[in-house]
Amino acid sequence: MVRFRGALRAACCWSRRMCFRVEEGILRFTEKHREKFVGLVHPFSALFLLGLIGFLTVYELYYVLPLITDPQGIWHKFNWLLGIYVVFNILGNWWLGFVRNTSVESLPAKRQHPAVGEAHLWHYCTTCQKLVPPRSWHCRLCNLCILKRDHHCTFTGNCIGHTNQRYFLGFLFHLTLGSGQALVYNALLTWENKAFMVSDPLLLLAQDHPQDAEFEWQYTVAAIFKLSLFLFMVPLGMFALQILMVQRNSTCYMILDRSYDVGWRRNFDLVLGKRRFWIFLSPTIKSPLPTDGTQWIQKYMV
């Protein structure tokens, strides 16, 4: 038993060391080839995302919806309006998340330096070679210090931080809603075609199974249903993680740090701003934030 525990501890230490080395290797690589990496990965991710949204919108609204609803009926029109609203919110939040600068450089010149009595709360960034506000961390891909840095997002092509997290939340919420809408349509189409059990790859290998046109149609419908289930689960998981971070006033960068947790209502206000959950209606709704991202109340102060 003692020997087993020793071996387990050694295996844990080894795997931790390996993870650290891999992470260091990736960070060193991205730092060394920053411009190439950013120049390739960001446009590729954005094109992939836009292509996927475009394909799903056309496929679901033009092709699947008329098969499961009456094209002249009110239900069909309602679903079209819902689809347009969701796509508008996905693209609007995505765009504003991309253009909104959340770096320390976005602050007015006088707020880029600590005010009297604040210097002890700020820390030094060795890359930018200056003091930066609490919760600001340097991003090796943006090559900037980011206010309340959460993570670097390759799909929005920048860091998610203090001033654009609201848009990222809106983006994920509507991606979940849109992919959920697609999932329901595909589930109904799969049900109507009695194709729920058809997309098992083993069926394709079975020699005696009739692989006629009807089977191929059922297989396609069921395969797209499974794909849309996956496309629903990914943004749902990411949205749930983001909500958890906001509710705790934590960040993906410092995931276990609960020292800024000032109660869930105030935590949400710090990200969503004055209009709170109304921001999910449209990315154009103005919702001023209660802080500029340089001053943070800690739990023990409340």
Ligand SMILES: [Zn+2]
């Ligand atoms: Zn920096």
Ligand SMILES: [Zn+2]
């Ligand atoms: Zn970044």
